[in-house]
Amino acid sequence: MADKRINKAELPKLLERLAQEHEVFAPARDGSAMVWSRVEPGDVLELEFTNTDLSPKGFLFPQTERLMHFKNDPEDPEGMIMEAEPGLPGKRLLLNIRPCDAKAFKVLDKVFERDEEATDVYWKDKRDKTVLFGLACKDPCPTCFCTTVNCGPHFEEGLDALLVDLGDRLLVRPLSETGERLTADLEEAGQEDTEAATAQKEEAEAAITRGVSMENIEARNVLEEYEHPCFDRIFEPCINCGTCTYYCPTCHCFDIQDETQGELGKRYRTWDTCMSWLFTHHTSGHNPRGTKKDRVRQRFMHKFKYMPIKLEGSIGCVGCGRCTSKCPVNIDVRSVVNSMNEQIGE
Amino acid sequence: MKNPYLPYPVRIRKVEIATEDRSLRTFELEFLNREDAEAFDYLPGQFAELSVPGYGEAPIGIASSPTEGEHLTFTVSKAGLVTSKLHSMKEGDIMGVRGPLGKPYPLKDMEGKNIVILAGGYAVTTLRSTMVWLLHPDNRDSYGEITFVYGARTPGMLLYKDTLEEWDQRSDVNTYITIDNHVEGWDKYVGFVPQIAEEVAPSPENAVALICGPPIMIKFTQPVLDKCGWTGDQIIMSLENRMKCGIGICGRCNVGPYYVCKDGPVFTKAQLDELPKEY
Secondary structure, eight states, rough: OOOOEGGGGGGHHHHHHHHHHHHEEEEEEEEEEEEEEEETOOOOOOOOOOOOOSSGGTTTTTTTEEEEEOOTTTTTTTTOEEOOOOOOOSEEEEEEEEEEHHHHHHHHHHHHHHOOOGGOOOHHHHHEEEEEEEEEOOOOTTTTTTGGGTTOOOOOTTTSEEEEEOOOOOOOOOOOOHHHHHTSEEEESOHHHHHHHHHHHHHHHHHHHOOOHHHHHHHHHHHHHHHHHHHHHHHTTTTOHHHHHHHHHOOOOEEEEEEEEEEEEEEEEEETTTSGGTOOOOOEEEEEOOHHHHHHHHHHHIIIIHHHHTTTTOOOOOOOOHHHHHOTTTTHHHHHHHHHSTTTTT | OOTTTTTEEEEEEEEEESSSTTTTTEEEESSHHHHHHHHHHOOOHHHHHHEEETTTTEEEEEEEOGGOOOOOEEEEESSSSSHHHHHOOOOTTTEEEEEEEEEEOOTTTTTSSSSEEEGGGGHHHHHHHHHHHHHHHHTTTTTTHHHHHHHESSSSGOOOOOHHHHHHOOOEEEEEEEEEEEETOOSSEEEEHHHHHHHHHOOTEEEEEESSSSHHHHHHHHHHHHHHHHHHEEEEEEOOOOSSSSSSOOOEEEETTTTTTTOOEEEEEEHTSSSOOOO
């Protein structure tokens, strides 16, 4: 697929084209926060930002989502029988999504769509109806480390198209049939555009200087890594607030709860967090992860040891750095992973 | 595409108080729709989420065997929100069942082998299913000797008494039913499951053991089997952990990289020896 380009002055036209078939969402400034916001033709797109505060995972896996409902009346012959909620009525497009967040969707596909017999239909419905137009990072933030976790500032996997900000114009690289179709009207990029994009990619990659190493974590068996002495201190500052799990674009744990209001009964799922002791608490009172150490270890073992075993090598991290920048006690995921990777006994 | 979160509607066909302390009830459920009954294709060792609209779901081992027909049997301990509500429900009430979930006992791999079953307390449920399945005329000849040891605190805490009596009468299964302390009129075994297992001293030769019971029973049964020469890959156990989705996504029931709901609940002792003890 050939690279395209668009002058920034013509962006409204592109937005108009995309909005013909999709509800379009894009990062927008809200005070000091960067949030995902609905954009309409005529709106000005924000291109100067590092990333949104919250990842876009809520588009496919909402913080609270109604799964089904029922008539809460045992006497009614139709009562007490669950009915699934309908899917999305139309298509969506996430414009200017960062490559790391798109990669996170690819990781979560392996979780939610792992088993054909038990595919998470709520994830799949929204996933299949969501188009992703990425915006490459030209200026990674100090907590970014995507280049050492199988991702990168210009990473293309999972995107339908990648935009690269080249000053007065954008390079538009279609990466799927959908991306190609939606950008068909744009003019072909020149060689200088493609070269400028490549130069920006190299510069952005070089700007990321702190990363993680995982070769020892990978080589050890589960119990060896689980018993790594680093876990005796990593948990100490943690207050089990769960902030990291909510900000993380690949954290996918959830709870299911029922609610009734008169005759209307509903079953919801909500984001949950492995940092909570209730998460694994048995009704008997027994708790297999009863201590803070157990829970902190679970989060990092899950992402960097368990997920690769289950998901053909995919780790549960894309290097977006949100957990590090949002942690109230300054736990840096890079330090944690590098500690987990240290030689044991030294 | 099938929605794995949507329970099949079922009707409670029968409820029975299962133990003298009234903490357990046995429910027989029938599907409202024929096609759901057909879709619910299960084997012993699997479980289901019992879904009580308005209260939630609880993962419970299936106590019936598919050889018994289309109804499902569950014996439920009154413990939390969902199971307490279940205990107040009556015959004819509508609820839901989601499953079958998890992997069954490896019945195929067990063919041609002697089977030793050790059960304690109400963990006997999926082993009842297994016994009924093994003793069915279609299956019995595929297996060697069958030994069944089952213990409860008192005679009144034994589940499925009629069925136990039936097995005790059969010549093709060695049944050892035991209670903790002797009581008037009791003519079967007395002692904890590990003690009885020591007396029986099951041979590990060409054999598989299925063990299900409270942690304390498993802790003291293990040395007995070790002494008899059993190895970890011959010992099959069933775990439980807190669950929600039942399909390996919601993230809470894992033991190391494996989800009890999806990759288990059945694991060999050898597998568990290589995993954190987070169960």
